[in-house]
Amino acid sequence: MNRRMFLKVSAAVPAVVATSQLPGLASMARAQQKEFTPRPGTWRTFEITTRVEVLQPSGVARVWLPAPSVVADYQQPIENNWAGNAKVMRIATEPKYGAAMLYAEFAEGEAAPMVELTSRFKTQDRALDWSKKVTASEDAATLKSFTAPTDLMPTDGIVKETALEITKGKSTDLDKTKAVYDWILANTYREPKVRGCGVGDIKAMLETKNFGGKCADLNGLFVGLVRAAGVPARDVYGIRVAPSAFGYKSLGAGSANVSKAQHCRAEVFLKDYGWVAMDPADVAKAAREETSEFLKIDHPLIAAVRPKLFGGWEGNWVAFNTAHDVALPNATKGARSGS
Amino acid sequence: MYPQAETAQGRRDSLDPDTFKYTITTREINFLRRPIEAGAGAAAGHASRHPPDVSFSCAA
Numbered sequence: 449m450n451r452r453m454f455l456k457v458s459a460a461v462p463a464v465v466a467t468s469q470l471p472g473l474a475s476m477a478r479a480q481q482k483e484f485t486p487r488p489g490t491w492r493t494f495e496i497t498t499r500v501e502v503l504q505p506s507g508v509a510r511v512w513l514p515a516p517s518v519v520a521d522y523q524q525p526i527e528n529n530w531a532g533n534a535k536v537m538r539i540a541t542e543p544k545y546g547a548a549m550l551y552a553e554f555a556e557g558e559a560a561p562m563v564e565l566t567s568r569f570k571t572q573d574r575a576l577d578w579s580k581k582v583t584a585s586e587d588a589a590t591l592k593s594f595t596a597p598t599d600l601m602p603t604d605g606i607v608k609e610t611a612l613e614i615t616k617g618k619s620t621d622l623d624k625t626k627a628v629y630d631w632i633l634a635n636t637y638r639e640p641k642v643r644g645c646g647v648g649d650i651k652a653m654l655e656t657k658n659f660g661g662k663c664a665d666l667n668g669l670f671v672g673l674v675r676a677a678g679v680p681a682r683d684v685y686g687i688r689v690a691p692s693a694f695g696y697k698s699l700g701a702g703s704a705n706v707s708k709a710q711h712c713r714a715e716v717f718l719k720d721y722g723w724v725a726m727d728p729a730d731v732a733k734a735a736r737e738e739t740s741e742f743l744k745i746d747h748p749l750i751a752a753v754r755p756k757l758f759g760g761w762e763g764n765w766v767a768f769n770t771a772h773d774v775a776l777p778n779a780t781k782g783a784r785s786g787s
Numbered sequence: 788m789y790p791q792a793e794t795a796q797g798r799r800d801s802l803d804p805d806t807f808k809y810t811i812t813t814r815e816i817n818f819l820r821r822p823i824e825a826g827a828g829a830a831a832g833h834a835s836r837h838p839p840d841v842s843f844s845c846a847a
Contacts, residue, residue, distance in 0.1 A: 507795025514788040
């Protein structure tokens, strides 16, 4: 990092921390108001910077950094800038899902491999108006893709059986989806000890009935069950970029350093509405982590969030991609990236 | 997707930013700035601008 970049980042931290303190101070008051009301209409522009220094390198070092590649009515990527001492640095796109990433390859013998990616984007809240039906259209191959199984998300066996049981008697895709959403919140819980976002091995979750997990587990199970019920659904992988404007400290970035703030949300395709925002995992997270107590799902603090995350979410997060089982271009080591 | 890296020793633990190592920072901006430029500390590097609607597919 050169001096100019260092000063730029350093200057940015107090500004973000300062703004993050305001929701923090207001959290008590807001919590008492029990308000969580994302509303589209106000675009915000953010920058996210990922800096990598490969420690103790050996042989050829390769790096892959996700870049926002979801273009939607709630998000608009603007540009990517990168710098470093790699011999190759370019944006690569994973072919199946279109997931964009910066690929960097360093010369063998490079003593201090370093690469930095800065992505700029606009984002806004989502909140579906259920009274306004539309004739949503989507590419048939896309819908088929997001109803299909993946390595960790089978849609047969116990997943299918559970989905059919949950949605028994429900005739519309909306009713089926709502039934799965409610089932997730009634049966799963946030487990803070899980590493990262969780693995999302939904078959194992159902077989062991170990329903503790994080977003990739809970939203992954939600998506898998919805797919198994015949409704297109997908995980949307991203990262939190700002505190919640509604004072929910568990539902936003805690500081300008978001190295561990990855979060995946979910979307379900409903013919009368298009791709609809869903995030039952964040309801479960608020229940577990918003206060020092493990709140029940019907606690007023959680009851305020629960209906809003069925059809909406807050624009304090950026979506990278909707890719499962990503095959990293030019990789020679290890397994696929889970998401 | 988490940052990923590999060396001759294998894949780095993407869930452990401190030993990987990586940092991710964010900030809200309300106006456009000039793109980041590589400096003297990255003598062998370069900076590029890349609009998100143009992409390259890797062969592998």
